[in-house]
Amino acid sequence: MVLARRDLIARGLTAATAVGLSRSAAAAPAPGTGPGQATTSRGAGAMELALLADAPSTSTGLAISRSGRVFVMMPRFNAKVPITVGEVAPDGSVRPYPSKAANRPDPKNPQASLLHVPNGVFDRDDTLWLLDAGLPEGKGPPVPGGAKLVQLDLAExxxxxxxxxxxxITPSSSLNDLRVDIRDGRAFAYITDQGQGEEGAILAVDLNDGRVVRRLQGHASTKSQKNLVKFVEHRPVMLRPETGPEKPVQGGANGIALSPDGRRLYYAPLIGRRLYAVDTASLLDPNASDAEVAAGVEDLGEKGMTGGLTTDAMDRVYLTLQEQNAVARRHPDGRIEVIASDERLIWADTFWITPDRWLYVTAAQVNRRPEYNGGADLQRPPYAILRVRIDADPAG
Known part of the structure; x- marks a missing residue:
């Protein structure tokens, strides 16, 4: 059932116990489907409209606290974006978070202001972490000192x-997505660097001592793949300036997810159809060379054109199928099933799984931005956040 236009999702978010999935929604995948094959024996499930976020700019990132507080992240694709992080109120309005002052970009004081936040996550202690790429104008070299992780106190x-x-980071970095793993005495963060061209990378951060390591730069798994074009809303996504020729979109390491035990990192380029994985221990190992880390990368096969990724407690990887306005998941044995689709899911971007087993996803409308449409802004706020029931708990 589709919810009313401004109906907040908090009704289900505060549940402490998981809600069971109906048999029809949790139907087993068809027999005979092997690794890399999609389940096609049943249609994709319907999605609910959970929330319409009346954000002032392209709303890509999403994080939901256990108490039901909803936060969206709006990357500064250009200097005109008024705020880069906001909290969504019950009526769908979005207020600057943690404050208007903190959202005011100040390159002279980059550690104290939020410059360009594409994503944020909650850790196991329900603490919000924001990823700041340090790009107050959306491109060019990151502001010195501007690229950072920011830990927020929700109570205050x-x-x-x-x-x-x-x-x-490098002068061409464009940090994109984040996972934080704090448990059992370890405290790590993993970040994708999409880059501003072909090259991407993975950053691994030891949150105990602040050590940052850049890995897999130049590796095929973090690069924007050549000769590929993404189609969204039945149209190729190309950079279309107001004057001059159109150009293909590029984007390296983009979506990222952690296995439930935190020992495996899943990731994929923005422009690329394959899913990759690497052991997290190798990323931060000071004795591991770049070549040794690269040798441990696994190519997990075809997964479609995606943006964000996430995992559940059963180690299934959820995929934002941007070309199909759909959501799929990859099982550990390699089978892929499409679990939901919706015409409102335009440029599916960021997932969030809540403790009561709802899978949320943002419809970011990135393909409708001016840079892809000859200067015309075709976005239609408010931005939809949709959801579908799943049969598993969050991975973390």
Missing amino acids: NRIRRVVPLEPG
């Missing part, structure tokens, strides 16, 4: 800690 709505990422 203030910045608690800043972890600089300067040692792991």
Whole structure:
């Protein structure tokens, strides 16, 4: 059932126990489907409209606290974006978070202001972490000192800690997505660097001492794949300036997800159809060479054109199928099933799984931005956040 236009999702978010999935929604995948093959024996399930976020700019990132607080991230694709992080109110309005002042980009004081936040996540202690790429104008070299992780205190709505990422970035970096793993005495963060051209990379961060390591730069798994074009809303996504020829979109390492035990990192380029994995231990191992880390990368096969990724407690990887306005998941044995689709899911971007087994995803409308449409802004706010029931808990 589709919810009313401004109906907030908090009704289900506060449940402490998981809600069972109906037999029809949890139907087993068809027999005979092997690794890399999609389940086709049943149609994709319907999605609910959970929330319409009246955000002032392209709403890509999403993070939901256990108490039901909803946060969206709006990358500064250009300097005109008024805020880069906001909290969504019950009526769908979006207010700057943690404050208007913190959202005011200040290149002279980059550690104290949010410059360009594409994504954020909650850790197991329900602490919000934001990824700041340090790009107040959306492109060019990151502002010195601007690339960082920001830990927020939700009780006091203030910045608690800043972890600089300067040692792991390059002049062409464009940090994109984040996972934080704090448990059993370890505290790590993993970040994708999409890059501003063909090259991407993975950053691994030891949150205990702040050490940052850049890995897999130049590796095929983090590069934008050549001769590929993404189609969204039945149209090729190309950079279309107001004057001059159109150009293909490029994008390296983009979506990222962690296995439930935190020992395996899944990732994929924005422009690329294959899913990859690497052991997290190798990323931060000071004795492991770049070549040794690269040798441990697994090519997990075809997965479609995706943006964000996530995992559940059964180690299934969820895929934003941007070309099909759909959501799929990859099983550990390699089978892929499409579990939901919706015409409103335009440029499916960021997932979030709540403890009551709802899978949320943002419809970011990135393909409708001016840079892809000859300067015309075809976005239609408010931005939809849709959801579908699943049969598993979050991975973390």
